[in-house]
Amino acid sequence: MKFGILVNEGPYNHQASDSAYQFTKAALEMGHEIFRVFFYYDGVNNATSLGQPPSDDRNVTRNWQKLAEDHKVDLVVCVAAGLRRGITEGNLAPGFRISGLGQLIEAGIQADRVVAFGD
């Protein structure tokens, strides 16, 4: 089954990013396909390359990058939401790409299920 994942909150203010990551990881381990993970609202902050979480805490951005590396998961950051919040090509973590909101609608059309995580 193909899943589209929507992440609506930043990585450290809210559990949403962690929940989305755990769900995505479990789905991949079960053999499902992740059509795309789309980052919207403050969720775009998951894609910053500038975060430096303490070494005894999880690194949410790194977790996503690892999924992209190991499973070729398409990590898409909304360009409009990113521009508002200062996430641009200049500080985008490797493994993420910036594109339009249409990528979310397309995920809704192409994926079998869209699962949203947020506040």
Add this chain to the structure above:
Amino acid sequence: MDEMESGIVKKFMFVNRKAPHGTVYALEVLEMVLISAAFDQDVHLAFIDDGIYQIKKGQAPAEIGCKNFSPTYRALEGYDIEKLYVEAEGLAERGLTEDDLLVPVEVVSRAEMGRLMAEMDVVLTA
């Protein structure tokens, strides 16, 4: 790129349940809805709970320094997004009637709204 052709038409519903201005969700959902219009899908908008306040007439956020995006709901018709539903119970709880809303909507009961949601292929609530 304006028209996105995939041949698939799904029933999408954007469920608004948060008030505008206090948080950014209402504005960015509206941006989502406008983009969805380019994909020729069967788009529905629901306003329940505090989401009803998004389409209340008379919003004037100039003094808080924020953009007034409430007139944009009236542009939806031009984007061929015409299936707007408001929950009757939510309206009544807030002391509002259909006349207080800035766009034409269909007022439905909570039970009807639930049945409508159940028909959808993709539901995005915020």
Add this chain to the structure above:
Amino acid sequence: MSMLHTVNKSPFERNNLDSCLGHAQPGDAILLIEDAVYAAMAGTAMAGKIADAAKTFRVHVLGPDLKARGGDPAKVVAGVTVVDYTGFVDLAARNKAVNAWL
């Protein structure tokens, strides 16, 4: 075909759970995650409402979120099923759509 509803807010703070219960159709699946897991713990003022809901809907709670908050998977409200992330993915796959009550 049924839907999966996810709820992630404590019912003591927000009305997400009430709104979900007011719109879900009989037989739908409901999964309590994040702060909504407090609703599934036995002995709270919400327990009666959840036990009632479990008669109409298939109510689940996400075990890892429950344990994170000091909840005991053996002491959830009667009728509520504890699932892990694999169970969450299965629920999403087996219902026709997922509505996250954000």
Add this chain to the structure above:
Amino acid sequence: MAYTSNGATIEADEEGYLINITEWDEGLADQIAKDEGITMSPEHWEVVNFLREYYSEYQIAPAVRVLTKAIAKKMGPDKGNNKYLYELFPYGPGKQACKIAGLPKPTGCV
């Protein structure tokens, strides 16, 4: 980037859209159009003014499809079609005309 109009410097983003949309005036429109290789004619102004009225009413710059339809409704099918509008604004009646009209980039760029 920036434009110069009546001796004042008007700031714009990388693509040439105004940073502060309230700084627009008709002289600036002529200036932006010139940079785009367009000499403003009454037909150009008709579209630019239509866009400004649309923005003033709805607080968004319309997607090109919506603009075309709205122009057809107001000015007739001879003007509300892609051929006519792209002849006036070769880089797109949405993007280019919005820039000249001093509006944000149209919503609907997917």
